[in-house]
Amino acid sequence: MPSLYIVIAVDTEGPLEEKLKDTFQRINDYYAININPSIKNLKNLQNGNYKIPKYEKEKIKEILNPHFLNTFSNWKELNKQTKFIFSKKFRKNYIDNANKEIIFDWYCLDHINFKTNPRKRDLGHHKVYDKYIKYVNKNNFGDQMQWHFHPIPFNLKANSTGNNINFTSSHIEILTRKIIDRNWFPSSFRPTSSIRTDLNLFLEQWIPFDLSNSNIKNYEIQQRKNSRITSVYGLDNDSRGAPIDWSIYNPDVLDTRKKGNLKRYIGRCLNVISYNLAINEKEVIAAFQRSKKHNTLLSVTLHDFRNITNEVNHLFEIIKKVGHKFPNQKFYWSNTVNAFRKCIGLRKQQISAKIKISSNILHINSKNKIWGFQPFLAIQTKMNEYIHDNLIPDSETKWRYSFDKESIELKNIKKIGIAFNNLYGSTIVYVADITKNNYKWKVNKYN
Numbered sequence: 001m002p003s004l005y006i007v008i009a010v011d012t013e014g015p016l017e018e019k020l021k022d023t024f025q026r027i028n029d030y031y032a033i034n035i036n037p038s039i040k041n042l043k044n045l046q047n048g049n050y051k052i053p054k055y056e057k058e059k060i061k062e063i064l065n066p067h068f069l070n071t072f073s074n075w076k077e078l079n080k081q082t083k084f085i086f087s088k089k090f091r092k093n094y095i096d097n098a099n100k101e102i103i104f105d106w107y108c109l110d111h112i113n114f115k116t117n118p119r120k121r122d123l124g125h126h127k128v129y130d131k132y133i134k135y136v137n138k139n140n141f142g143d144q145m146q147w148h149f150h151p152i153p154f155n156l157k158a159n160s161t162g163n164n165i166n167f168t169s170s171h172i173e174i175l176t177r178k179i180i181d182r183n184w185f186p187s188s189f190r191p192t193s194s195i196r197t198d199l200n201l202f203l204e205q206w207i208p209f210d211l212s213n214s215n216i217k218n219y220e221i222q223q224r225k226n227s228r229i230t231s232v233y234g235l236d237n238d239s240r241g242a243p244i245d246w247s248i249y250n251p252d253v254l255d256t257r258k259k260g261n262l263k264r265y266i267g268r269c270l271n272v273i274s275y276n277l278a279i280n281e282k283e284v285i286a287a288f289q290r291s292k293k294h295n296t297l298l299s300v301t302l303h304d305f306r307n308i309t310n311e312v313n314h315l316f317e318i319i320k321k322v323g324h325k326f327p328n329q330k331f332y333w334s335n336t337v338n339a340f341r342k343c344i345g346l347r348k349q350q351i352s353a354k355i356k357i358s359s360n361i362l363h364i365n366s367k368n369k370i371w372g373f374q375p376f377l378a379i380q381t382k383m384n385e386y387i388h389d390n391l392i393p394d395s396e397t398k399w400r401y402s403f404d405k406e407s408i409e410l411k412n413i414k415k416i417g418i419a420f421n422n423l424y425g426s427t428i429v430y431v432a433d434i435t436k437n438n439y440k441w442k443v444n445k446y447n
């Protein structure tokens, strides 16, 4: 019988500081209203007692919701929350129809290539990933790691987000380092900004699943209502035209929002507690209703630096309430990959490859067809540079690479990494330190 699969995709970014002056600066940035930063003024604004025009008053009240302001500003505080979220005590409060505890997918961000860091994010490769992978590995809940990315903005501020992934090569650097340093590669992606053709085609080469569709009925009306100076309508979370019935679709080659012939699968994902694009009773009813006929993926997103318990309580209240109206429908907590598998009906498939280097040529022979055009080739040089290159495609399962004077010679290389996903959404990563005699390929499989 078809069922509802609920995925919680956490945008996992580490601590984020929000000082009083930051809050008032945001009010100024969003609405051009200059107010003296003080607790008294904050309270008055939160209660709607500060004298400003009614329209702004309501909007400012929303963004000053203590849930958004009380962010965890350092790892010590944030780790306390993480420890609790990874406890049986927390998880057992939220049970699905298989009597299983709630699970989370941690979509991790690396903050790299920034110049300034006004909100004190933890800058550097693997800083966030390393904190969460420890908890995921230590526990058996079924949580997974996945990939979140903010395109680097022109202002190079760590708390801003750009709209062009090619302004820097950070996305390539991040994946290269994840393969070489952590033997890891993602199979699903969550964006922060809108996906345009640059990111669409990049994802299409490597990543089978993404949760980028946040379209809602009356998107335009809601976004216009939200209009702040910094938020131009159509700029953020622009999924206009994408399905709003919780169906999964394949995107168009140029416009991710349209259905098309690309191979990647896009699922719908709404915010939990938010002033826009938020999950609500009506949306959950639509998902349960759809699940009577088709396995259905409902995904929601939230941030690790906010109070996760608040968000989960809010979500679970809605699910329980709506669930009572559908006594014959089952809902299950799921990781992203399994939810897509159930909904699309992907066939299980082995994942492995034979890899060897003979003279200066790398040979990769995959047992089965892979997802995408080529495995991701990652190289760490002896000078500690991390680089990525295209392979020579000989067939759908065979590739070569030439280490030579035009590319890079083997004598200058420390490690080589190769990663790919298969048609079932399983992931495999191979890494070898070729400076060692009789080196072996270290293999990690996920999903």
Ligand SMILES: [Zn+2]
Pocket (backbone or CB within 6 Å): 011, 013, 109, 148, 150, 191, 192
């Ligand atoms: Zn983000």
